Amino acid sequence: MPGTVLNLPEILLTDTFSGKKVPLATLVPGAVGIYCCGPTVYDLSHVGHARAALVPDVIVRFLRAQGYRVKYVRNITDIDDKIIARAQRDGIAAADVAERFAAEYHRDLDALGMLRPDVEPRVSEHLPEIVALVENLVAKGLAYVVGGDVYYRVAAFHLYGRLSGRNRAELLDGAGSRVEVDERKESPLDFALWKAAKPGEPAWDSPWGPGRPGWHIECSVMSSTHLGTSFDIHCGGRDLIFPHHENEIAQSQGAYGEHTFARYWVHNGFINFAGEKMSKSLGNVWTIRQVLDLYPAETLRYFLLTVHYRTGLNFEIEERATGVRFPGLEDADDRVAYVYETLAGARGELGVASGSDAAGGISPGEVTPGVADLAAAFAEAMRNDFNTPAALGVLSKPLAEVNGLIGSGKGVARDVRRRTLARFLADLRTVSAVLGCFGQAPATFLATRRDLKAARMGLDTARVERLVAERGAARAARDWAAADRLRDELAALGVAVKDGPAGSVWSL
């Protein structure tokens, strides 16, 4: 809107390129373009992929909540050596492999409550643009043709290495020591823009003969096609800094000029198992699906948000005779349940129907201090480099206050109490819009959680119900000894019983 004064609060983010935490100044005030390196679809996605998708997801959600107009682009790499290898192994077409695992990817991310990107381009839909960019680079002397292959001439791009903090001499030093060097390349640092097809491989026509794009060129093309040759934020895993993102910069800036391409680089840290990076070669990969068979999706989501996105996240595992256990997820699960219990309590107190929150009629006036600060403190934490662990910390005080009000509310005026609960419910909706947590009907989450937990524990729910009923009878007869014995029996099964005025309920 021309002429409109935009008064958006300052947002800080850590930019890998400058290595600093800097204020976000977008190309177009009030608007943000984000590109995220998506998956190569040749297998089920693992927890690391979930994190890589979650980081931009939360950034996009938050920026929108702050009033930005966001265009979110995340690609799907559907042409790749690994896809071809899988297709050959399974004896099906590469395109079918890609199609299948792209669908699986969506299924997993949808389960985790991730927003679909506004545009989800695929390499296979951008061949003409890719060929054009490669031709452009060849014309500029930044690429050369060898047989049916085209390579980027790294020596011709003087800015090479800026993102990853390397220079060409250092790189040359290391190069070749670990990998065989293709003799036909002018330099070991040169990378493929276009690869000639071998017999039986999928191929597209090009001026250099049938072949397919190299890995890096696709992101240069898809980002500029959908966001322009300059855009705001580029996301991806830390491991992509070199060479993938370095090469993207070489391609894009080589073609469009030094001050083009991504203005901010946001890289997420890894997920580790027992202190080591999760990777297929180490055989310690957990797919999203494996985890979601054991824990609610929201629990995994919450767990991933308990650590700042740039930091490594330890995913501890305890292997037991009865099965695997993830202590970190266990804690997250309890915490999410605590939030939902509180939400349920606040709703019950206000007589809010389970379908609607109906907290619409919050009158202005006093609320308890923690709840009063909730929304502002949450936004402030998020503005500081999308600090989700700090933002989650902000919830503790209000949660405790609200539970206090639900418990007795002694000493708090009735109108303050109702207003506080209503405000809390309203603010939690804002929180859930940003984090993608705490947005379900409490009963739904709690039931899902209990079922999964019972399954994990191999619990016989019918037996539990029977014991609880027996104990209820004992309590009614004031036979405390029998009641306590039954409670111990339940406790041994991992079941906790709570006695309330309305009777006993059990939980895990």
Add this chain to the structure above:
RNA sequence: GGCGGCAUAGCCAAGAGGCUAAGGCGACGGUCUGCAAAACCGUUAUCCCCGGUUCGAGUCCGGGUGCCGCCUCCA
């Protein structure tokens, strides 16, 4: 070998030089309870080591030590 990152309480984890170092888990004490559980209240750290810059450093600089990542496909 080169480059990058990290080191905060028993454990997990925030903290872009300055009020009493967030928060969670656990532990301990208390309120509530038939006793419990849940919930609530309270207690629980001087930031790996050495040196420097500064009126002032967990936060900046230099040097150690120890982890991790990247340099090959990789979120």
